[in-house]
Amino acid sequence: xxxxxxxQLLERSRRGEESAFSELYRRHQAGIYRYAVxxxxxxxxxxxxxxxxxxxxxxxxxxxAPRQTVAGYLFGIARHVVLQxxxxxxxxxxxxxxxxxxxxxSGALTALDNLTRAETIAAVRAAVQSLPPVxxxxxxxxxxxxxxxxxxxxxxxxxxxxxxxxxSRARALLVTKLSAAQSTAVARRx
Amino acid sequence: xxxxxxxxxxxxxxxxxxxxxxxLGASAGIEARLLAEIRSIxxxxxxxxxxxxxxxxxxxxxxxxxxxxxxxxxxxxxxRVAEVTTEFMPLVYSSVPSTNLQVVRLAVPRTxxxxxxxxxxxxxxxxxADTVLADVLVGDDGLARxxxxxxxxxxxxxxx
Numbered sequence: 001x002x003x004x005x006x007x008q009l010l011e012r013s014r015r016g017e018e019s020a021f022s023e024l025y026r027r028h029q030a031g032i033y034r035y036a037v038x039x040x041x042x043x044x045x046x047x048x049x050x051x052x053x054x055x056x057x058x059x060x061x062x063x064x065a066p067r068q069t070v071a072g073y074l075f076g077i078a079r080h081v082v083l084q085x086x087x088x089x090x091x092x093x094x095x096x097x098x099x100x101x102x103x104x105x106s107g108a109l110t111a112l113d114n115l116t117r118a119e120t121i122a123a124v125r126a127a128v129q130s131l132p133p134v135x136x137x138x139x140x141x142x143x144x145x146x147x148x149x150x151x152x153x154x155x156x157x158x159x160x161x162x163x164x165x166x167x168s169r170a171r172a173l174l175v176t177k178l179s180a181a182q183s184t185a186v187a188r189r190x
Numbered sequence: 191x192x193x194x195x196x197x198x199x200x201x202x203x204x205x206x207x208x209x210x211x212x213x214l215g216a217s218a219g220i221e222a223r224l225l226a227e228i229r230s231i232x233x234x235x236x237x238x239x240x241x242x243x244x245x246x247x248x249x250x251x252x253x254x255x256x257x258x259x260x261x262x263x264x265x266x267x268x269x270r271v272a273e274v275t276t277e278f279m280p281l282v283y284s285s286v287p288s289t290n291l292q293v294v295r296l297a298v299p300r301t302x303x304x305x306x307x308x309x310x311x312x313x314x315x316x317x318x319a320d321t322v323l324a325d326v327l328v329g330d331d332g333l334a335r336x337x338x339x340x341x342x343x344x345x346x347x348x349x350x
Contacts, residue, residue, distance in 0.1 A: 016228055016231060018228055030212075030214065139204070143208070144207065146208075
């Protein structure tokens, strides 16, 4: 996605140009929708997308460029909406240096060969959904949305090292949960 | 499920999940609602501009109409270096409360000055012969609260 074009679309959208707004919306709504669904559940996707883009429309007087990418800027607004919805469910964690633990845990999952694609997707989805929100959003942004660490740090308003740490911890938790899911599937087939 | 080359099983599984969700997106109605909001904001903006134009026109009419009250000319205590102003003279809506007053400078007919009991100075240039400057206090509701007249610095030497 062309960042220059995105910035122009944002500027024109703020001036009330319908065609520019439609294009900006089509480029980014799906990612924001999926982020919202992972964070707040399927029922929240439409609402979060609507509130995010309404916020853009209500900033019509603004002419300054976002400090980050347009995608990062939109995700930042969406995250604000999501955090309001989550309220106390979003508990900040102490990002201690547990990379060593994460690396050890990552080695525990050798393969998911015993699962079909559908089973794998269902198992991963359940595992992601069971993560604490603070770790879940790191996985959603970096692994599912394929956002760069720097961009994710901008959205999460934390240092890049914190993003790495949360992602590492999240992946360790996912490996643990998926290993258990694989064992259950194997036992069921015997 | 077989893992892709060079990827960990977890990466492969996450990628499969992302691909499975690639088609997910907001309902079609959301875009329609947002576009309706754009049109609504544009319409409100046009209304505000129309109100502002009407308010400016009303100020001139008020200034002419209120002349019979005969406010005396006075030198402003907050005179700027380059100009002399009268005190602010209340208009019809001066008693309506407003939290956000703004000063709008207009060129009004010289007859408006006369109608307030003020003596118009001799104009320096033919172009400004028919008008004088006025600062109008306008509230955020578009209603004019008060008016004062401004004598530019260049005119001052010619005043009695």
